[in-house]
Every structure is written in structure tokens, then in C-alpha cells.
Amino acid sequence: MVDFANKEERNKYRHSTSHIMAQAIKRLWPETKLAIGPAIDDGFYYDFDRDEAFSSEDLKKIEDEMKRIVKENLPIERFELPRAEARKLMEEKGEPYKVELIDDLPEDAVISFYKQGEFTDLCAGPHMESTGEIRAFKLLSCAGAYWRGSEKNKMLQRIYGTSFPDKEQLKAFVAAREEALKRDHNKLGRELEYFTTVDYIGQGLPILLPKGARVIQLLQRWVEDVEQKNGCLLTKTPYFAKRDLYRISGHWDHYRDGMFIMGDADDESKECFALRPMTCPFQYQVFLTRQRSYRDLPMRLTETSTLFRNEDSGEMHGLIRVRQFTISEGHYIIRPDQLEQEFANCLELAKYFLGTVGLLEDCTFRFSQWDPSNPKNKYEGTKEQWEESQAAMKKILDDLGLEYTVGIDEAAFYGPKLDIQYKNVFGKEDTLVTIQIDMLLAEKFGMEYIDKDGQKKLPYIIHRTSLGCFERTLAYLIEKYAGCLPLWMAPEQVRILPIADAHLDRAFEIRDALRAKGIRAEVDDRSEKLGKKIREANINKVIYMFTVGDKEVEEGNVSVRSRFEGDLGSMSIDQISSKLLEEIETKKAVKQ
RNA sequence: GCCAAUGUGGCUCAGGGGUAGAGCAAUUCACUCGUAAUGAAUAGGUCGUGGGUUCGAUUCCCACCAUUGGCUCCA
Numbered sequence: 001m002v003d004f005a006n007k008e009e010r011n012k013y014r015h016s017t018s019h020i021m022a023q024a025i026k027r028l029w030p031e032t033k034l035a036i037g038p039a040i041d042d043g044f045y046y047d048f049d050r051d052e053a054f055s056s057e058d059l060k061k062i063e064d065e066m067k068r069i070v071k072e073n074l075p076i077e078r079f080e081l082p083r084a085e086a087r088k089l090m091e092e093k094g095e096p097y098k099v100e101l102i103d104d105l106p107e108d109a110v111i112s113f114y115k116q117g118e119f120t121d122l123c124a125g126p127h128m129e130s131t132g133e134i135r136a137f138k139l140l141s142c143a144g145a146y147w148r149g150s151e152k153n154k155m156l157q158r159i160y161g162t163s164f165p166d167k168e169q170l171k172a173f174v175a176a177r178e179e180a181l182k183r184d185h186n187k188l189g190r191e192l193e194y195f196t197t198v199d200y201i202g203q204g205l206p207i208l209l210p211k212g213a214r215v216i217q218l219l220q221r222w223v224e225d226v227e228q229k230n231g232c233l234l235t236k237t238p239y240f241a242k243r244d245l246y247r248i249s250g251h252w253d254h255y256r257d258g259m260f261i262m263g264d265a266d267d268e269s270k271e272c273f274a275l276r277p278m279t280c281p282f283q284y285q286v287f288l289t290r291q292r293s294y295r296d297l298p299m300r301l302t303e304t305s306t307l308f309r310n311e312d313s314g315e316m317h318g319l320i321r322v323r324q325f326t327i328s329e330g331h332y333i334i335r336p337d338q339l340e341q342e343f344a345n346c347l348e349l350a351k352y353f354l355g356t357v358g359l360l361e362d363c364t365f366r367f368s369q370w371d372p373s374n375p376k377n378k379y380e381g382t383k384e385q386w387e388e389s390q391a392a393m394k395k396i397l398d399d400l401g402l403e404y405t406v407g408i409d410e411a412a413f414y415g416p417k418l419d420i421q422y423k424n425v426f427g428k429e430d431t432l433v434t435i436q437i438d439m440l441l442a443e444k445f446g447m448e449y450i451d452k453d454g455q456k457k458l459p460y461i462i463h464r465t466s467l468g469c470f471e472r473t474l475a476y477l478i479e480k481y482a483g484c485l486p487l488w489m490a491p492e493q494v495r496i497l498p499i500a501d502a503h504l505d506r507a508f509e510i511r512d513a514l515r516a517k518g519i520r521a522e523v524d525d526r527s528e529k530l531g532k533k534i535r536e537a538n539i540n541k542v543i544y545m546f547t548v549g550d551k552e553v554e555e556g557n558v559s560v561r562s563r564f565e566g567d568l569g570s571m572s573i574d575q576i577s578s579k580l581l582e583e584i585e586t587k588k589a590v591k592q
Numbered sequence: 593g594c595c596a597a598u599g600u601g602g603c604u605c606a607g608g609g610g611u612a613g614a615g616c617a618a619u620u621c622a623c624u625c626g627u628a629a630u631g632a633a634u635a636g637g638u639c640g641u642g643g644g645u646u647c648g649a650u651u652c653c654c655a656c657c658a659u660u661g662g663c664u665c666c667a
Contacts, residue, residue, distance in 0.1 A: 053596060143662030144595025151664045155595050158662070186660085191603080199640075199658050258666080278667095307667080312593045315665065327667065410666095419667090431667050469667050500624040527624070535628035549626060561627065 002133070002165050011039035016076065016128040017066075017137050017163040018044040023119035024065035028058075034121065035097045035147060035156050042173075042427060043162025047145055049097065054157055059139045062159070066137065073132030074117040078125060086111040090122060097147065098122045136170040137163035180425040185478035186318030192483050192541060194474065194491075195319060204316035204323035206471070211491035212319075214520070215477075216326070216470045218489055220304055223328045223353065223467050230349060232302040232330060237282035239306060243272045248444055249281035250380045254413040258309050260323075275308035280438075280463060283331045284445045287459075292449040297459060298338050302330035302466075319475040320430055327469045332462040333447065339460055343396050343435065346464040350420060350433045353467040356587055358486065359422060359476055363432065365402055367393065368410030368417040380413050381440045389439045390416045412463070414440045420468075425479050432472065436463040484541035484563065486590040487583050494521040494580070495542045496558070497533040499549035506553050510546065510573060517577050519584070538563060543590070544580065564590070 003009045018037035021044075025032050029050060037046030048054075054062075081089060083102065090098040101122060102111060114123045116131055128134070139161040147153035164170040182188075189195050194212035197205070208216060224234060243265065246252040251259065255277060263272035276282060283301045292299075306326045315321050334342050354360035370379050370386050379386070393416045397404060404418070411417055420433040438461040442448075448456040467473055477485055487493055494514055498507040507523045514521040524533045530547065537545050546558035552570065560568040560576055571579075582588075 056597090141661060142596065145663045146594075149664075151594070155663075157595070160662080197658085203658070309666080312665065314593065314595095314663085317660090321666075325667070329667095426661075428662090434667065465667070472667065497627085499626055502624075529623095529625050529630065530627055531625090532629050533627090538628060545627085547627070551626085559626085567627065 002128075004165050004169075012126050013128060013134070013165070014039035014044040014163050015123075015125075016131070017134050017161065018046045019076075019114065019116065019119070019121055019123070019127065020066050020069050020131055020134060020137075021062060021139070021159065021161060022046050022048075022121060023069055023116060024062045026119060027065055028061060033097055034095055036101075037121075043140065043160060045145075045158050045160045047147070047156040047158045049147075049154065049156050054142045054159060059142070059159070063137075063139055069117070069131050070134050071132070072117065073130050075130045076114055076116045076127045078112055078114055078127070080110055080112050083111060086113070086122070089113070089120070093120070095122075134163055135165050136167045137161060138170060138174065183479045183482045184318075184425050185320070185475040188483045189319060189475065189478050192478075194478065202323075203313060204311055204321070206319055206322060208471075212474060214491040215474055215485065215489055219357075219467060219470055219473065220326075220328070224302075224304060226353070227302050227328070227330070227349070227466060230300070230345070232300040233286075235283055235286055235301055235303045237279060237285070237303060237305075238276075239308075240273050240275045241282065243274055245281050246274060249441060250413060250444065251277065251281070254378060254380060258311070260308050260310050276305075277307055277309045278463075279303055279305040279307070279329050280331055280441060280461075281445070284333075284441070284447060284461075287333050287447055288445065292447075294335055294449055294451045294457075297449060298332050298334040298342050300330065300332045300342075302328070305329040317424075317428075319471040320424060322471055325469045325471045328466045330464050330466065332464065333442075333459045334462065335449070335451075335457075336460050339392060339437070339462075340396050340399065342462055343393075343437070344400060346435045346462060346466075347400065347402075347418070349466050350435065350464070354420065354433065357467070357473070357477060357489070358480060358589055359432065359473070362422060362480070364421045364429075365397075365404035366407045366410065366417075366419040366421050366431075367397060367404045368407040368412075368419050370411040370416065371409035374409055378409075378413055379411070385439055386416075389437045392439075393418065393437050412436050412438075414438045415463075422476050424476070430472065431468070432476065433465050433468040434463070435465075437461075438463055481590065482541075484543065484590065486588065487543050487580065488585075488587045490541075490543060491520065492522055492540070492542050493519050493584070494544045494546055495533075495537045495540075496521060496523045496546045496548060497530060497537070498523065498525065499530055499547065501527055503548045503550075503553060507548050510548065510558060513573055514577060517581065519577060519580055534561065544576075546576070 002013050015038060022034055022037055025048060033049035035047035035049060037044065087099055087102050090102060105111060112124060113120050114125060114127050139159055141160045143158045144155045145158040147156050162173060164173060193209045195206045195208050198207065243252060259277050260275040261272065264270060265272055283303060286301055287299060304326060306324065308324050311321065311323055332342050351360060354363060369390055372383065415436050415438040417434050417436040419431045421429050422432040423429045442458045442461055447459060449459055451457045496507045496511055498504050504525055511521045511523050534545060543563045545561040547561065548558055552558050557570045557572050558576065559570050562568055
């Protein structure tokens with residue numbers, strides 16, 4: 001019996017399932033070339049090179065063949081070969097990708113193979129004892145994937161699948177997956193009218209509808225307010241600038257493909273502008289307006305910044321990945337001795353924001369480092385400068401006792417990052433918040449301050465977001481709360497349901513009284529039955545419903561119904577508004 | 593950008609070489625209703641866009657646009 005709670009055991013089980021899939025495919029289409037096929041978090045995949053694309057019918061065929069292989073209960077045997085023989089074996093089997101893998105193995109590597117029946121695969125293992133041990137599996141999807149993850153290489157076909165020790169667990173996994181997809185912000189956010197897209201506006205350019213715009217507005221006001229209390233200075237800088245600015249910052253060299261450029265980038269005789277992909281070079285100008293002293297530091301500049309990035313066409317996803325977005329961005333210009341304290345301050349602030357909206361518990365931290373061997377001219381600066389900034393960040397993170405993973409080649413072009421990561425309903429991870437150390441750009445812009453000793457010195461800069469990008473955050477909030485946001489950020493906090501048309505006047509009176517208190521209220525003024533109005537208020541994820549009929553008009557009350565607690569009985573307007581206002585003021589969490 | 597799938601009234605979907613249907617939503621009318629769907633009627637689509645094949649295309653072919661899942665990239 002396999003211990004599925006143990007990650008190694010689980011991975012072994014699923015890795016063996018991927019070999020069974022590869023074997024099935026080789027039986028069905030022997031000309032298919034094998035690439036790699038590891039276990040992943042929720043299952044496994046295997047990459048194949050085959051001229052024809054795998055269809056959904058093919059997946060069924062493959063599953064059937066896999067069942068046969070399981071039934072055959074083939075023993076899985078490991079053996080080793082010296083390099084030359086290993087290479088020869090894979091050449092004979094017509095597996096060029098495997099040959100390439102062998103050639104790239106370190107000289108002293110043990111080259112092992114796993115054999116099950118007629119199928120032999122180059123593999124480090126470990127594996128199960130026999131194919132019969134695999135009890136329940138399912139192939140989930142096909143996708144393209146570059147050989148060795150490089151877009152310069154051929155695109156292979158990847159088949160994703162998963163497996164479990166029994167059918168029940170597999171069923172539960174599939175059910176949970178379907179349940180998660182119901183929270184998909186891209187579907188729910190459109191249904192609930194948070195946002196929409198229009199073909200002729202363009203990809204990655206969503207329209208925030210009144211409800212979505214409202215949520216973002218209140219998040220933004222809250223963030224700006226808290227930041228101000230935290231000593232931040234709000235700026236408003238232009239949305240675009242001449243290419244000269246980006247030349248200094250390095251964006252022109254390292255980020256031009258990601259920018260929307262207005263005018264001919266290559267014609268030096270003409271003016272050329274670009275929309276800003278980041279706010280850094282603009283905000284530095286604030287520091288540069290006059291001579292600065294060490295007393296001016298830290299200078300915590302923040303801006304609610306709309307940014308423009310020309311993402312490749314296949315990258316866009318709902319509100320999570322867009323071409324225009326608004327971010328709570330900031331640049332802390334600091335003395336080197338203030339680095340640790342200011343970094344900790346940024347992290348605390350981000351944790352406060354994420355914790356309050358309820359996302360922090362599902363976040364993970366990633367220390368994003370440079371990759372000196374990155375072939376694409378991605379990074380600015382020298383090896384020494386990178387080693388210094390990364391060592392500084394490592395020390396800070398370790399001193400703070402933060403648990404994090406390391407992401408190689410995930411750094412910004414000017415420095416290492418602490419990325420706070422979040423996963424969407426498909427399990428895809430993106431950055432929600434980032435805090436970055438930059439020891440390069442101050443020098444490029446000639447940003448100096450006069451230190452105590454009268455000497456000119458270069459400041460450090462922390463680039464940071466606090467609640468990150470509002471569009472993306474909204475997307476995750478919709479997914480986290482399945483569309484029903486906590487009361488304090490709900491676009492519609494109360495829906496008033498008059499029983500009959502005779503109660504309409506009173507309903508509007510109540511609405512206006514609530515609005516006067518700052519509560520977002522609407523009236524369902526249709527001539528429908530109460531049951532229908534409640535049903536639709538629930539579908540629309542409204543938390544509080546106030547029923548108004550003869551009794552309520554007479555008493556001057558409303559009957560309160562909560563989405564979560566059901567009928568709460570009759571209350572006066574003052575009574576219920578105080579309850580609501582307290583819930584709003586304290587930013588109370590809701591059930592999910 | 594790359595691999596693949598998809599695109600039929602606001603939404604969910606059926607259909608299919610001879611110019612289109614259902615449910616929900618919408619509108620109107622009747623009902624004036626007490627805690628998750630009242631009934632009836634009406635209106636709404638050049639079948640994503642542009643080419644091509646054909647006597648004839650929404651259906652077949654090509655290109656483009658958009659959407660979806662991945663890859664690469666990234667907040």
C-alpha cells in the first residue's frame with residue numbers, strides 16, 4: 001500500500017503512472033518520440049514529439065491502453081548502463097531527446113533505466129514495483145510545451161494526468177477540481193458584472209463595470225489612507241514619457257518588448273514616447289527635484305499607478321494578466337543603513353493588507369534571484385552588485401525568519417525580489433505583491449544625498465507594492481470568496497425587497513437613509529414575488545436583504561435576512577445600520 | 593509569440609450545404625404576492641470578421657480577430 005501523504009511516495013506513484021502513459025502511447029503510435037515525464041503537485045505529465053496533435057478521443061484510447069498495461073501487471077525493473085551503451089540503446093530505440101539528455105548528464109552520473117514489458121525509459125526513478133499497483137488514474141488535458149522550456153526549441157505536446165491509490169480519491173479530486181472551477185473569477189466576475197471585455201477594444205483590456213470599479217475604488221482609498229498614516233508621500237506622475245527617460249533607467253535595453261511605444265523607436269530625428277510599464281523612473285524625479293540630505297531619508301514615495309505592458313497575445317487571463325493595470329506602487333529611497341528596517345516595514349504593510357482582505361493565509365513567499373547565465377540580456381549591473389543586493393536580501397529574510405522558496409531567474413532586471421505568490425483556481429501561480437531591493441538605478445539617475453559627513457552618497461531603493469495590482473487582487477478575491485466579498489468591500493451591501501408595489505416608496509426611503517449613512521443599498525423594485533427576489537439576491541451574492549411589507553411600514557422597521565444566517569427578525573433602521581456599520585468598520589471577514 | 597480547442601440572440605446550449613431553434617434573461621400585460629423561480633404575450637440573431645469553393649455557405653477551405661487551457665514571459 002502506497003503512503004500517499006508522503007510526497008516522495010506520491011511522486012513515485014504518479015511518476016510510474018506517467019511511464020504507463022508513455023508506454024501506452026508508444027504502443028498506439030510507435031513513431032512518437034519521448035521527452036520527459038515527471039510527477040507534479042497534482043499529478044504528472046509527459047512531453048511527446050508527434051506530428052499529429054493528440055485529440056480528446058486519443059486521450060480515451062490512451063487511457064484504455066493504460067488500463068490494459070495495469071492489468072498486465074508488468075514488473076518494473078531498474079538497470080544501469082555505462083554512458084556509451086546507454087546512448088546506443090536510446091539511439092536504437094529512436095529516442096533523440098533521451099540521447100540529448102544522456103549527453104548532458106554530468107560525467108560521473110549513474111545512468112539508469114526502467115523497463116516494464118516491452119517499454120524501456122531513461123529515468124532516475126524511483127518507481128513502483130509493477131504496473132499493476134496503479135489503481136486509479138485520469139488524463140486531464142493536452143498542451144503545448146517547449147522542449148527544455150525554451151521558446152527557441154521545438155514545441156512538444158504535453159499530456160497532463162493524475163493518479164490516486166483508489167477510485168474514491170480520484171473521484172474526490174475531480175469533484176474538487178470542478179468545484180474550484182466554479183469560483184473562476186473570469187466566469188464569475190463576468191456573470192456578477194464586475195468586468196467585461198469587448199473584442200474591438202482589445203485583448204487584455206477589460207472594462208471594470210460599476211461593481212468592479214466600486215470594489216477597486218474602495219480598496220484603493222483604503223490603501224492610500226493606510227499608506228499615508230505610514231508616512232508615505234503620494235505622487236501623481238505622467239502615464240508616458242520620452243524614450244530618453246527609459247534609456248537612463250535601462251528599460252529601453254531590458255524591457256522594450258514589453259512597452260507600448262508611440263512613434264518610431266528607431267528614428268532618432270523624431271520624438272518618441274512610450275507608455276510607462278513601471279513607475280520607478282518617474283518617481284525618482286521627485287527625489288531629484290532638489291539637493292537631498294540624509295535627513296530626507298527614508299523617502300517613502302507611493303503612487304496608485306496605472307501601468308501599460310505589451311504582453312504577448314497568449315498571456316492574457318481575465319483580470320489576472322492584463323495589458324493595462326493599476327498598482328499600489330511605491331519607491332522607498334533610503335540610506336543603506338535603513339535597508340533592513342524599511343524592508344521589514346514594507347513586508348509588515350503588505351502582510352497587513354493581505355491579511356485584512358483574507359488572502360494572506362494562502363500566500364507563499366519567493367526569493368527571486370538573478371540567473372547569471374540568462375541568455376537574453378535580461379539583467380543590468382555587475383556580478384558584484386548582484387551578489388551584494390542578494391546577500392542583503394537573504395540576510396533580511398533570514399533575520400525575519402520568513403519561510404520562502406528560491407526562484408532562479410525570477411529577479412527584476414535591476415535587483416532581487418521578495419515575491420508574495422498566490423494561486424488561482426487552476427493552480428496557476430502569479431505574483432500578488434513584490435518587494436525589491438535595487439542598488440543600481442540610483443546611480444544611473446545620479447540620485448545622491450549629502451550624508452552626515454558632508455559626502456555625496458548613493459541611496460538604495462526599495463521597489464514595493466502593498467496590495468499589489470488591484471485588478472489581480474480583485475480576481476483573487478472573487479475566487480477566494482466565490483463572488484461573495486466580505487461586507488466591507490461588497491459592491492452592494494444591502495438589497496431592499498418590497499413585498500408589493502405599495503411598499504416601494506418606503507423601500508426607497510430606507511435606501512436613501514442607508515446611503516446617507518454610507519451603506520451601499522439597492523431596491524429590487526420589480527413586481528415579483530418575494531421568493532424570487534430573495535433567490536436572485538442570493539444568486540447575486542448580496543449578503544443582507546431587508547424585507548419591507550405592511551408590518552414593517554407600520555412599525556417603521558425592516559425584516560433582516562442574512563445570506564449566511566437566514567432570517568434575523570425585525571429591526572429598526574438605526575439598529576441594523578449600526579450592526580452593519582460595525583461590520584464594515586472592522587472589516588469583518590465572512591464565511592467562504 | 594508558440595501548441596491546441598472554441599466562437600450560433602444578454603447568458604447556457606441544440607442544429608446543420610438550400611439563408612436558424614430551446615431554456616433562462618429582457619420588454620409588455622395581468623396578478624400585489626411574506627423568505628430561493630406567478631402566468632401569458634412580444635421582441636431579439638447578416639450563426640466572430642474578411643476572403644475562397646459552390647447554382648447556393650451559418651455549415652466546407654484559408655486568413656484574421658477574440659475566448660479558453662497550457663508553454664514561454666510576467667504584477
